[in-house]
Amino acid sequence: MSELTEGLGLTRDAMAQRVAVDIRDGAYVNLGIGIPELVAKYVPEGREVIYHTENGLLGMGPSPEEGQGDPELINAGKRQVTANLGAAFFHHADSFAMIRGGHLDLCVLGALQVAANGDLANWSTGAPDAIPAVGGAMDLVAGVKTIYVITQHCTKNGDPKLVETCSYPLTGLAVVDRVFTDLAVIDITDSGFQLVELSPGVSFDYVQERTGAPLIPIGETPSSGGTER
Amino acid sequence: MSELTEGLGLTRDAMAQRVAVDIRDGAYVNLGIGIPELVAKYVPEGREVIYHTENGLLGMGPSPEEGQGDPELINAGKRQVTANLGAAFFHHADSFAMIRGGHLDLCVLGALQVAANGDLANWSTGAPDAIPAVGGAMDLVAGVKTIYVITQHCTKNGDPKLVETCSYPLTGLAVVDRVFTDLAVIDITDSGFQLVELSPGVSFDYVQERTGAPLIPIGETPSSGGTER
Amino acid sequence: MIDKRIASVDEAVANVFDGATVMVGGFGEAGSPIELLHALIDQGATGLTVVNNNTGSGEVGLAALIKAGRVAKMICSYPRTTNSTVFPELYRSGRVELELVPQGTLAERIRAGGAGIPAFYTQTAVGTPLEEGQERRSFNGRDYLLATGLTADFALIKGRAADPHGNLVYNKTARNFAPLMAMAARTTVVQVAEIVALGELDAEVVVTPGIFVERVVAVANPQHESVLVASGVSYP
Amino acid sequence: MIDKRIASVDEAVANVFDGATVMVGGFGEAGSPIELLHALIDQGATGLTVVNNNTGSGEVGLAALIKAGRVAKMICSYPRTTNSTVFPELYRSGRVELELVPQGTLAERIRAGGAGIPAFYTQTAVGTPLEEGQERRSFNGRDYLLATGLTADFALIKGRAADPHGNLVYNKTARNFAPLMAMAARTTVVQVAEIVALGELDAEVVVTPGIFVERVVAVANPQHESVLVASGVSYP
Secondary structure, eight states, X not given: XXXXXXXXXXXXXXXXXXXXXXXXXXXXXXXXXSHHHHGGGGOOTTOOOEEEETTTEEEEEOOOOTTOOOTTSBOTTSOBOEEEEEEEEOXXXXXXXXXXTTOOOEEEEOOSEEETTSOEEOSOOOOXXXXXXXXXXXXXXXXXXXXXXXXXXXXXXXXXXXESSOOSOOSBSSOOOEEEOSSEEEEEETTEEEEEEEOTTOOHHHHHHTOBSOEEOTTOOOOTTOSOO | OTTXXXXXXXXXXXXXXXXXXXXXXXXXXXXXXXXXXXXXXXXXXXXXXXXXXXXXXXXXEOOOOTTOOOTTSBOTTSOBXXXXXXXXXXXXXXXXXXXXXXXXXXXXXXXSEEETTSXXXXXXXXXXXXXXXXXXXXXXXXXXXXXXXXXXXXXXXXXXXXXSSOOSOOSBSSOOOEEEOSSEEEEEETTEXXXXXXXXXXXXXXXXXXXXXXXXXXXXXXXXXXXXX | OOOOBOSOHHHHTTTOOTTOEEEEOOBTTBTOOHHHHHHHHHHOOOSEEEEOSSOOSTBSHHHHHHHXXXXXXXXXXXXXXXXXXXXXXXXXXXXXXXXXOOHHHHHHHHHHHHTTXXXXXXXXXXXXXXXXXXXXXEETTEXXXXXXXXXXXXXXXXXXXXXXXXXXXXXXXGOTTHHHHHHHEEEEEEEEEEEOOTTOSOTTTOSBOXXXXXXXXXXXXXXXXXXXXXXXXBOO | OOOOBOSOHHHHTTTOOTTOEEEEOOBTTBTOOHHHHHHHHHHOOOSEEEEOSSOOSTBSHHHHHHHTTOEEEEEESOOOOTTOOHHHHHHHTTSSEEEEOXXXXXXXXXXXXXXXXXXXXXXXXXXXXXXXXXOEEEETTEEEEEEEOOOEEEEEEEEEEXXXXXXXXXXXXXXXXXXXXXXXXXXXXXXXXXXXXXXXXOTTTOXXXXXXXXXXXXXXXXXXXXXXXXXXXXXX
């Protein structure tokens, strides 16, 4: 990655930290497996966030101390976690009632591709020999009020992950609200990708070159019908 | 009533006692409001029956001792009850999942009319000024495995309650399995009302005269298509 | 920090607006949030659609709200109860609308609303007058009716204890519709006998997780409808 | 009298028949009824359709059942896990069928099956490859898919404690699918660490009422999948 972005751009931890800035006090949040899990570490002091894990826990806490874990207290990634004060356990139907019923404020997920209209592909590359596995991703993107994506701006091969139209199988249609990458923060708007913020030292052109669809510059709001999209 | 049946027929308590004979050990049972409630008193020694009340209790016990009740521990008739050892409280969706999902073995209900095909009318006389009120009756008859009806054989005016076709609004279509009246025990079969048992001193003709559809005599099984129905 | 405690019942229902849909917990008097209902009467919101299994009794609580003319429509399964005279009178004179729903279908419609399920099929009421206006469809040779999810602007419910995050436990059969209504309402207001410190409710025994609850208000010694009715109380 | 206690895991699964649909509790290793699964392998039933969120890991428990060739079809949301090699291999060689269902839809389909709901609508998977073969319908301007209820011949689940009536409580996130599967199966078999006397489980905290449970068997010190896998155990 460092080759591709020539040393520019945020580290995974810095990306997670940037996401955490946008999580409001009192939010009910589901964090996907992988980079999204890092976000919990960086929620600013003074904000209380309640974490939901779809396998039946609200009020999920950090990993247990060595030797203090319970193999039956795990998160959706099947790693051992703890339960905070004020936590509650429940069964899967109740857990997904929270998700499908729009009770969670925010979900932070990884992505294979995000399209300019907010379509998300994050569960399958469609490879013919792949074992299909979707888990709760389709439920989360369809049900949670706000969907944030945290991802490297490009694949390991340098291909853009922010694209005009996803080529991989979709997880959900027009579901993503905001994308946090190593290079930029980008909102999904009716007019497409709206640049919100550039990472330190990164230029508009630099990001545009690595993005598969037009970026609307920071602060510009396209007049209706004024963009290519 | 005693005028109409000329002193013949079972009392309400004797009817309830007769129903109780047919409740098997280990059954999960919902008893409707009124005469059905009496059934619990008569379950034979040595049989354990678990009572469900649709407002959220499995393992319902008898009325509390004077002054020991809790206004928030009531049955579907809104009377104070108790909870037996091994009881469980749950919310209304779970309670009706038990009903709709076919988990209850037996429901005993009152009736305005029962038709020869098992149609039941027990929630409304259809009077134009009546306030319609159905409660859980339609859910119970549609969901519980076996439906027993306990009722006087005739109305206060002497009209039959067992009829060819219900004239009152239906509670459910072809749902009743067995009817216990002051005069007889009658099964609903594909061929119509099948007499199972006569109350002491009651003759077949006596019951048939007071029944609005043909009765198949005890022990006779009509050959296919052999009856009027 | 998350603290859903509200100082008074009046404050807890202050933003109920005219025309709102309000789910009210309780089956008979068990679980009826009398104090929240009286605060709602004082508050004055009108033209309400109210969802409850019944229509209250006597002239307190839900019956008093109906008597005060604040309820335009009731959605319930059994509007007739002992000591229930207020609703029948207004209904006969055409001053309140009624949507009659079988009890189990009502419960499931509320759960569906809370669970993001727009509609489901049930065998209840097939072939009865309550089938009217509903879609019938066959699955595996049996007929079912389509029932739609119910949601609400507010739920007023009663619990036994809550913590500041809004986690709830109930008392016996007072639980009934409350956990479902908490899921289905945008704003769920709970009166509880006791507010306990965070961590005092065991995570294994919480019935309604706090995510479904917006406001918690302590009413230490809640009144019982049957006692009020027996004493001839008429609110206000 | 009602006593659902069974003396051994072997007896508890004795009547599982070839071709049966078996729901197996657990999300990853949390709630996985390892001892019941091993008893089922010993028992020999084959051609099973198994419902579980995953496909097990290593060569113990559910993965061992699959490896033994007893599973004709898996219905699950995530058949790929760390240390999960058995299913992928059999799947690629066409020896096991897969019905992939989004996790929340899977959970709700099981609950629906248990609650007598033949079908419901959900927004999950609209516009994705998993929409294939499903009916799409619009409610209030939004599109949803029809999902059908799932039932089973047997459920094999794991609880923390039970009483002789089959009332159950669970341990933390081992609860997951178990209460739903108990509802949806004709015969629900539960292994619990402890069977307590009637009345020892508070009626307010029972999670699965005994009506949903047919057999309870005590397994005092249940094995953990991750420990077995780490030790390289392969069952039988």
